[in-house]
Amino acid sequence: xxxxxxxxxxxxxxxxxxxxxxxxxxxxxxxxxxxxxxxxxxxxxxxxxxxxxxxxxxxxxxxxxxxxxxxxxxxxxxxxxxxxxxxxxxxxxxxxxxxxxxxxxxxxxxxxxxxxxxxxxxxxxxxxxxxxxxxxxxxxxxxxxxxxxxxxxxxxxxxxxxxxxxxxxxxxxxxxxxxxxxxxxxxxxxxxxxxxxxxxxxxxxxxxxxxxxxxxxxxxxxxxxxxxxxxxxxxxxxxxxx
Numbered sequence: 510x511x512x513x514x515x516x517x518x519x520x521x522x523x524x525x526x527x528x529x530x531x532x533x534x535x536x537x538x539x540x541x542x543x544x545x546x547x548x549x550x551x552x553x554x555x556x557x558x559x560x561x562x563x564x565x566x567x568x569x570x571x572x573x574x575x576x577x578x579x580x581x582x583x584x585x586x587x588x589x590x591x592x593x594x595x596x597x598x599x600x601x602x603x604x605x606x607x608x609x610x611x612x613x614x615x616x617x618x619x620x621x622x623x624x625x626x627x628x629x630x631x632x633x634x635x636x637x638x639x640x641x642x643x644x645x646x647x648x649x650x651x652x653x654x655x656x657x658x659x660x661x662x663x664x665x666x667x668x669x670x671x672x673x674x675x676x677x678x679x680x681x682x683x684x685x686x687x688x689x690x691x692x693x694x695x696x697x698x699x700x701x702x703x704x705x706x707x708x709x710x711x712x713x714x715x716x717x718x719x720x721x722x723x724x725x726x727x728x729x730x731x732x733x734x735x736x737x738x739x740x741x742x743x744x745x746x747x748x749x750x751x
Contacts, residue, residue, distance in 0.1 A: 555624045558592050565594040565617075572599050574723055576730060577645040580628055580699075583638035591626045593732055594618060600727040612659075612667040615716040618733035619665025622714060627737040631701040639698040649693040650721040657720070658684040658702065660712035661733065667716055690721075711738040 556564075566575065578593040596617045598606075608614045618625075628640035659667035670684050684702065688695055719730040 556621055558594070558624060558626075561594045561621055561624055562592050565596060569597065570599055573597050573728055575647040578732060579643050580626060580734065581641040581643070582626060582628060583640070593625070593734065594621070595730050595732055597728060597730040600729065612669060613665060614718055614729075614731045615659075615661050615667060615714075615733045616665040618716075618731060619661070619714070622665075622733065622735065625714075625734050627735040628699055629737055630699040639700075641696065641698050644695045644719070646693040646695075646721075648723060650690050650723060651725065653687050653689050653721070654695055655685065655687045655720045657718040658686070658700075659716045659718060661714035661716045662712060665714075665733075667718075668712075712736060 569575070576595060576597075578595055579590045580593055582589045582591060596614070608616070629637050631639040657670070659670065661667050686697075686700070688697070713736060715734060715736055717730075717732040719732065721728060
């Protein structure tokens with residue numbers, strides 16, 4: 510009888526000690542989580558977006574004015590601001606670059622596409638609130654900012670808007686938007702595009718080519734994000750192109 514009591518007491522004692530150790534650890538784990546949720550991905554290795562932003566900025570041309578880009582995703586009774594990495598160049602002359610010839614402006618960003626969030630546009634605004642972009646320029650652009658919206662397929666290649674994509678699909682919609690700047694901040698809701706939404710094979714990625722000037726010098730910025738058409742996600746075989 511005494512042996513049974515000792516065994517029961519020992520089990521209870523060990524359990525109590527385990528709870529004392531586990532509870533503080535669980536609180537510490539909750540506190541150390543980031544304030545923003547990680548993007549939903551089916552596979553691949555995601556890098557935390559703030560770290561990705563810093564990495565790309567560290568490799569940027571110092572002559573390129575910095576920008577800060579956030580995409581606000583509206584969920585059910587909540588909203589999340591995702592910091593987005595960007596790439597860019599200073600156009601020192603009018604000579605066409607290799608990226609211009611091959612439509613590979615988004616190639617560097619594509620190397621980390623698993624980390625990019627899926628955003629929603631205005632196509633179904635009755636059910637979903639479109640994602641909202643905010644771009645803050647470190648200095649105010651000269652006058653206007655032009656954004657060209659490209660569908661981006663596998664290997665990070667943008668489809669020509671005046672021709673056909675790699676799959677033979679033609680994109681004829683309005684992909685160009687111009688904003689007059691009266692400050693150093695630009696905000697807009699993610700617009701819909703019939704070329705994407707009505708397509709039987711909508712793009713898994715969209716890329717923004719952002720054109721503006723600072724003190725008469727033309728520059729370009731590039732943004733890339735994943736789409737969420739019909740609940741689609743990036744297919745597994747797309748990762749093979751990395």
